[in-house]
Amino acid sequence: MQDRSRFSRRNFIKAAAAAPALALLPAAVRDAIAAGGITVGFIYVGARDDFGYNQAHAQAAAALKKLPGVKVIEEEKVAETVAVQKSMEAMIVQDKAAVIFATSFGYFDPHVLKVAAKYPKAHIAHCGGMWTEGKHPKNVASYFGYIDECQYLNGVVAGLTSKTGKFGFVAAKPIPQVLRNINAFTMGARSVNPNATTRVIFTGDWAMPVKEAEAANSLLDQGCDVLTCHVDGPKVVVETAERRGAFSCGYHASQAKLAPKGYLTGAEWDWVTPNTTFAKALQEGKPFPNFVRGGLKEGFVKMSPYGAAVGEKARKAADDVKAKMLKGEFVIFKGPLKDNTGKEVIPAGKSFAQQAIELEGMNYLVEGVIGSV
Amino acid sequence: MTIDAITAVLLAMLGGAIRVSTPFLFVSLGETITEKAGRINLGLEGTLVMGAMSAYAASLHSGSPWLGVLAAAGAGAVFGLLHGLLASLRRVNDIALGIALMLLGTGLAFYWGKAYIQPQAPTLSAFHLGAWSDSPALRSALDINPLFIAGLLLAFALHWAFANTRIGLTLRLVGDSEAAARAAGAAVIPTRIAATVLGGALAGVGGAFLSLFYPGSWNEGLSNGQGIMAVALVIFARWQPRRCVLAALMFGAAGAIGPALQSVGISSGYYLFNAAPYALTLLLMALTCSRDTSLKGAPGELSLNR
Numbered sequence: 001m002q003d004r005s006r007f008s009r010r011n012f013i014k015a016a017a018a019a020p021a022l023a024l025l026p027a028a029v030r031d032a033i034a035a036g037g038i039t040v041g042f043i044y045v046g047a048r049d050d051f052g053y054n055q056a057h058a059q060a061a062a063a064l065k066k067l068p069g070v071k072v073i074e075e076e077k078v079a080e081t082v083a084v085q086k087s088m089e090a091m092i093v094q095d096k097a098a099v100i101f102a103t104s105f106g107y108f109d110p111h112v113l114k115v116a117a118k119y120p121k122a123h124i125a126h127c128g129g130m131w132t133e134g135k136h137p138k139n140v141a142s143y144f145g146y147i148d149e150c151q152y153l154n155g156v157v158a159g160l161t162s163k164t165g166k167f168g169f170v171a172a173k174p175i176p177q178v179l180r181n182i183n184a185f186t187m188g189a190r191s192v193n194p195n196a197t198t199r200v201i202f203t204g205d206w207a208m209p210v211k212e213a214e215a216a217n218s219l220l221d222q223g224c225d226v227l228t229c230h231v232d233g234p235k236v237v238v239e240t241a242e243r244r245g246a247f248s249c250g251y252h253a254s255q256a257k258l259a260p261k262g263y264l265t266g267a268e269w270d271w272v273t274p275n276t277t278f279a280k281a282l283q284e285g286k287p288f289p290n291f292v293r294g295g296l297k298e299g300f301v302k303m304s305p306y307g308a309a310v311g312e313k314a315r316k317a318a319d320d321v322k323a324k325m326l327k328g329e330f331v332i333f334k335g336p337l338k339d340n341t342g343k344e345v346i347p348a349g350k351s352f353a354q355q356a357i358e359l360e361g362m363n364y365l366v367e368g369v370i371g372s373v
Numbered sequence: 374m375t376i377d378a379i380t381a382v383l384l385a386m387l388g389g390a391i392r393v394s395t396p397f398l399f400v401s402l403g404e405t406i407t408e409k410a411g412r413i414n415l416g417l418e419g420t421l422v423m424g425a426m427s428a429y430a431a432s433l434h435s436g437s438p439w440l441g442v443l444a445a446a447g448a449g450a451v452f453g454l455l456h457g458l459l460a461s462l463r464r465v466n467d468i469a470l471g472i473a474l475m476l477l478g479t480g481l482a483f484y485w486g487k488a489y490i491q492p493q494a495p496t497l498s499a500f501h502l503g504a505w506s507d508s509p510a511l512r513s514a515l516d517i518n519p520l521f522i523a524g525l526l527l528a529f530a531l532h533w534a535f536a537n538t539r540i541g542l543t544l545r546l547v548g549d550s551e552a553a554a555r556a557a558g559a560a561v562i563p564t565r566i567a568a569t570v571l572g573g574a575l576a577g578v579g580g581a582f583l584s585l586f587y588p589g590s591w592n593e594g595l596s597n598g599q600g601i602m603a604v605a606l607v608i609f610a611r612w613q614p615r616r617c618v619l620a621a622l623m624f625g626a627a628g629a630i631g632p633a634l635q636s637v638g639i640s641s642g643y644y645l646f647n648a649a650p651y652a653l654t655l656l657l658m659a660l661t662c663s664r665d666t667s668l669k670g671a672p673g674e675l676s677l678n679r
Contacts, residue, residue: 207594218636221510
């Protein structure tokens, strides 16, 4: 009896202490919302400081933290499994996140779609996915950047810097976004050196450091003197090129620090632009945008500053193309365009602007690429 | 396929065998020592990752990559000691314990390694044995790291020691029959603990090779299960150190096939070529195993056999 009474007294005290706190809490939340204060969540598939894909997203998260009334929560190394559903639910239920940025490609289907259906009031913005009107829930959004513009410029710089005209591209998987980058890079290089070729090696996954090093070495052995890549962490490829005295073009974020001699330039994301768009829309009570895209002109992507090895001619050629891109006058994918088996993939007279949905389903490698999908 | 392309692929396989094999070699030699004493340490994947992280951190802070290798051996030894001690308790299963330590090792390495993903630590240098050649492929294939040579020497030394030294014979006796070892007056438990510590230290050095030479930087995806494969290679090598060398070289060479074929323009079916090391291991296992000879050479006290 003694025990039980003490137990209930303790409970009573606990409840008494909690009551005012509970009464206060909703008011605090209400005040925060009235002041436009929101919580945004970021979920990364790998480490936040990987010199690559995740770092590019984390840089945007760091920029959002500085906006007034925005609280940022982050979780890294979340697998593309049911694990990401749990992370999203925790952010929605416990942290009251107004919007979650699910940054990895594999999060979309089924994970983002499931959680969005379960919590219709929450918002989830996914990077790279294909949001389709009518098919996918309204509280889900897709954002992505036309980084192939930067890859084209990488190609121009590489084409005018290379001595051999042979380029190496270490790629993870033959999905449309990767193929589009390989093609844009090659077309950029061939616009200044029509004999240029790009050799592609697919490693099979997004983060395979040993295989990436093997691929980089094989490409250098074949006489490639500029390497670039589309894997989550370009560190290994850029460092291997630097150690063997070759040039490199970066991807995702700037790797200039890793290769002071051979880093030419790089294609970088600038996720601050789309992320701010979503956060602002929610803060100001505007409708949630579902499909957000942009390139150099819109500030979704940017170039690394030119490295020391880039000559005057290459700088000028790339700057000229960039100026046209910024004005929206430059089209990368236009006919006649052949793939590397000789088949015509875009007929003469037809051209695809960056927004063209056909480009997001790309399944070929253009003429000049040595490799197959 | 032209002669040039064939030469290129063969050279890449030679280079791959030398570059990629070292971690496999060290981990499988370490595991051979441990298993010869009658224990299985499946946690060497965690030890490898921990070794890679400690090596990178120590090299960064001290400026000397060789101190990094030493730190990796130390970290590996600590994990080996933990396994050795815990597995000596009654009713503790060494295989289950190994899996627990594998998770602990990778988890701790990722946690403490956060700060070391960004900085660039000084890395180990290689002997440029191909300096005489004009071919960049041959030159890079013959950039041989001292650790690779150390691993080769170690394998032959172990082979000799197992047959000719008192320590080697005691180790094998302890691993083959605990009762006989006790009758001969050998210290069974201390010998097993020592063998696990040594095995852990060698796996740590294998990790140091990953982060300090090839690919030569620390990040969380560095190992991709190499420690687990190396443990499997021990069975394939029938617990013989010299065969570990062969197995590691073969595994390295097979891993180079995928990228090399694509670099010379043979790109169809690369998923298949990328799986070559695993397919080859399975094939050789199937060919060399028969009902009569399977697990020949396995130490009698392994929990596999009991």
